[in-house]
Amino acid sequence: MVDLLSVVRELGPVAGFRLGDRRVVLVTGASAVQQVLAKRTEVYVKRGHRVKPLLGGGLLCAAGEPWRRQRKLLQPQFTGQGIKVYEPQIRAAVADTAERWRVAAAAGEVREVDADLRHFSLDVIWRSLTAHPLDPETHRRLVAAGEGFAAIPAFAPASGDTEIDFREANEHVDRVAEHAIALAEESREPGLVQVLLRAAAELPDYTERLVRDELMTLVVAGYETTATALSWLFLLLDAHPEQREWALAAGPAGSAERAAAIRALVDETLRLYPVAWLMPRHAAEDDVLDGHRIEAGTTVLLAPYLTHRDAELWPDPEEFRPQRFLEAERRPAPGTYFPFGLGPRACLGAQFSVREMVLLLEELLPAYRVQVRQAPAETAYRLTVHPDGPIRAVLHAAGE
Numbered sequence: 001m002v003d004l005l006s007v008v009r010e011l012g013p014v015a016g017f018r019l020g021d022r023r024v025v026l027v028t029g030a031s032a033v034q035q036v037l038a039k040r041t042e043v044y045v046k047r048g049h050r051v052k053p054l055l056g057g058g059l060l061c062a063a064g065e066p067w068r069r070q071r072k073l074l075q076p077q078f079t080g081q082g083i084k085v086y087e088p089q090i091r092a093a094v095a096d097t098a099e100r101w102r103v104a105a106a107a108g109e110v111r112e113v114d115a116d117l118r119h120f121s122l123d124v125i126w127r128s129l130t131a132h133p134l135d136p137e138t139h140r141r142l143v144a145a146g147e148g149f150a151a152i153p154a155f156a157p158a159s160g161d162t163e164i165d166f167r168e169a170n171e172h173v174d175r176v177a178e179h180a181i182a183l184a185e186e187s188r189e190p191g192l193v194q195v196l197l198r199a200a201a202e203l204p205d206y207t208e209r210l211v212r213d214e215l216m217t218l219v220v221a222g223y224e225t226t227a228t229a230l231s232w233l234f235l236l237l238d239a240h241p242e243q244r245e246w247a248l249a250a251g252p253a254g255s256a257e258r259a260a261a262i263r264a265l266v267d268e269t270l271r272l273y274p275v276a277w278l279m280p281r282h283a284a285e286d287d288v289l290d291g292h293r294i295e296a297g298t299t300v301l302l303a304p305y306l307t308h309r310d311a312e313l314w315p316d317p318e319e320f321r322p323q324r325f326l327e328a329e330r331r332p333a334p335g336t337y338f339p340f341g342l343g344p345r346a347c348l349g350a351q352f353s354v355r356e357m358v359l360l361l362e363e364l365l366p367a368y369r370v371q372v373r374q375a376p377a378e379t380a381y382r383l384t385v386h387p388d389g390p391i392r393a394v395l396h397a398a399g400e
Contacts, residue, residue: 012029013028013029013030013032013290013310014026014027014028014029014032014289014290014291014292015027015028016292022299023295023297023298024298024299024300024301025283025289025292025294025298025299025300025301026301026303026306027289027300027301027302027303028302028303028306028307028310029290029307029335030307030313030334030335030336031290032289032290032335033302033307033335033336033338033342034334034335034342035289036281036289036300036302037279037281037302037338037341037342037343037345037346038334038342038343038344039343040287041343041344041345042284043283043284043285043287044281044282044283044284044287044300045063045281045282045284046063046280046281046282046345047063047282051152051221051383053166053170054145054166054169054170054173054216054220055213055216055217055220055221056209056210056212056213057209057210057213057214058070058210058213058214058215058216058217058218058221059071059074059214059217059348060217060221061213061217066205069203069205070210070214071344071348073195073199073203074192074195074214074348075348077192077195078348078349078350078351078352079351080351083351083352083355085190086127086128086190086192086352087355087359089124089127089128089131090124090127090128090355090356090359091359092127092133093120093123093124093127093133093356094120094356094359094360094363095363096120096123096133097116097119097120097123097360097363097364098363098367100116101116101364101367101368101395102367102397104395105368105395105396105397106397108394109394110373110392110393110394111392111394111395112390112391112392113231113234113370113391113392113393114227114231114387114390114391115390117227117230117231117234118143118146118223118224118227119134119139120227120230120360121222121223121224121226121227121230121356122134122139122142122143122219122223122227124223124226124356125218125219125222125223126138126142126180128191128192129180129184129191129192129193129215129218129219130180130183130184130187130191130193131183131184131187131189131190131191132183132187138176138179141172141173141175141176142172142176142219142220142223144168144169144172145169145172145173145176145216145220146220146223146224147169152382152383173212173216173220174212176216176219177211177212177215177216180193180215181193181197181211181215184197185197192215192218193215196211196214196215197211199211218349222349222352222353224383224384224386225275225276225347225353225384226353226356226357228273228275228384228385228386228387229266229269229270229273229275229353229357230357230360231386231387231391232269232272232273232386232387233265233266233269233357233361234370234372234391234393235372235375235387236268236269236272236320237265237370238370238371238372238375238393239320240320241369243265243320243322244365244369246261246322246323247261247264247265247322247365248261248365248366253362253366254362258362259358259362260326261322261326262358262361262362262365263325263354263358264322264323264324264325264326265322265361266354266357266358266361267322267325268320268321268322268324268325269320270339270340271308271314271337272308272309272320273305273385273386274304274305274308274338274339274340274385275339275340275347275353275384276304276339276340276341276347276383276384277303277304277305277381277384277385278301278302278303278305278381279301279302279303279304279341280299280300280301280302281299281300281301281302282297282298282299282300283295283296283297283298283299283300284296302338304337304338304339305385307335307336307337307338308336308337308339310336313333313336314336340353366398367397367398368395368396368397368398369395369396369398370393370394370395371393371394371395371396372391372392372393373392373393373394374390374391374392374393375387375391376388376389376390376391377389
């Protein structure tokens with residue numbers, strides 16, 4: 001990360017350099033970001049994904065026409081209206097987490113809150129997939145598979161890098177997928193697995209293997225990002241307790257004002273720690289970015305982590321100041337804020353992820369103050385940017 005920051009400071013918002021045998025251009029300027037991710041997507045293409053050995057042909061790894069078909073099938077499930085179908089499942093997972101915290105607070109125990117947040121995120125998506133709560137064996141297998149996902153680097157700097165052995169993770173993924181399909185087939189409640197099974201019955205492209213890949217893409221890629229964002233948020237609130245008080249004072253429970261303030265907490269956390277901190281693209285043909293010639297074959301790196309910390313785009317970029325997202329005169333300009341990506345390949349589950357975070361925080365923030373006793377000293381920059389270690393904290397009930 002220090003090296004990339006140095007490149008931006010020395011060379012500017014479109015910076016060319018070499019990493020091993022690759023020509024690389026790091027893009028952080030707003031107009032160039034827009035061009036790569038939204039306006040010239042036929043030039044700047046996604047070429048597979050380093051997690052493909054785990055998630056196969058799922059939406060995250062797919063490209064071209066298969067990606068378009070898969071996106072079209074799942075898109076309606078993740079619109080504002082589509083998410084409402086799954087909101088009862090989200091609220092059930094929120095209630096389960098709140099009860100865990102109630103018991104822990106009463107006992108005065110030190111909790112690994114990051115583990116609680118990962119469990120919550122997995123529970124949400126498992127309930128949304130199958131209409132069943134997360135069981136201990138599935139939780140164990142998903143955490144094991146997620147550890148393989150979290151170990152993948154965001155970008156391979158040169159050829160010949162060591163490949164990760166996914167055999168054990170794939171075994172967990174296969175067993176979980178079988179279990180999810182069995183639960184969905186016996187349930188009358190709506191679930192995302194049922195959407196995939198209907199597609200498999202009607203569309204020749206949706207093979208048994210693709211259903212498995214799509215199912216696990218929704219789980220493995222979805223839960224890690226939400227849980228990580230929530231972990232950062234509680235670390236930030238521990239360092240800035242006045243921001244919790246600000247959000248709660250914005251309005252009474254259930255009010256639009258409080259919901260907007262909590263959403264601003266989420267947005268500001270994602271500014272500082274975006275879901276995908278580094279996004280590689282491949283230049284399929286020659287192009288020009290902000291006056292810089294880009295040769296075909298060049299690897300183009302988008303870095304929301306860096307764009308979001310650019311002082312020319314964001315005043316006081318290192319400060320945790322959620323109020324900036326409620327200031328009408330300072331709405332993020334195009335290309336300056338993209339924690340879930342931009343354009344047609346923006347994260348399908350962005351609205352879903354934000355909604356589950358807001359619903360959880362509406363329940364937990366008024367009820368508990370999280371006092372961090374042990375925070376990770378380092379940050380890991382892998383596929384996600386996450387705290388490199390457990391977050392141990394004491395939960396104080398409101399009024400203590």
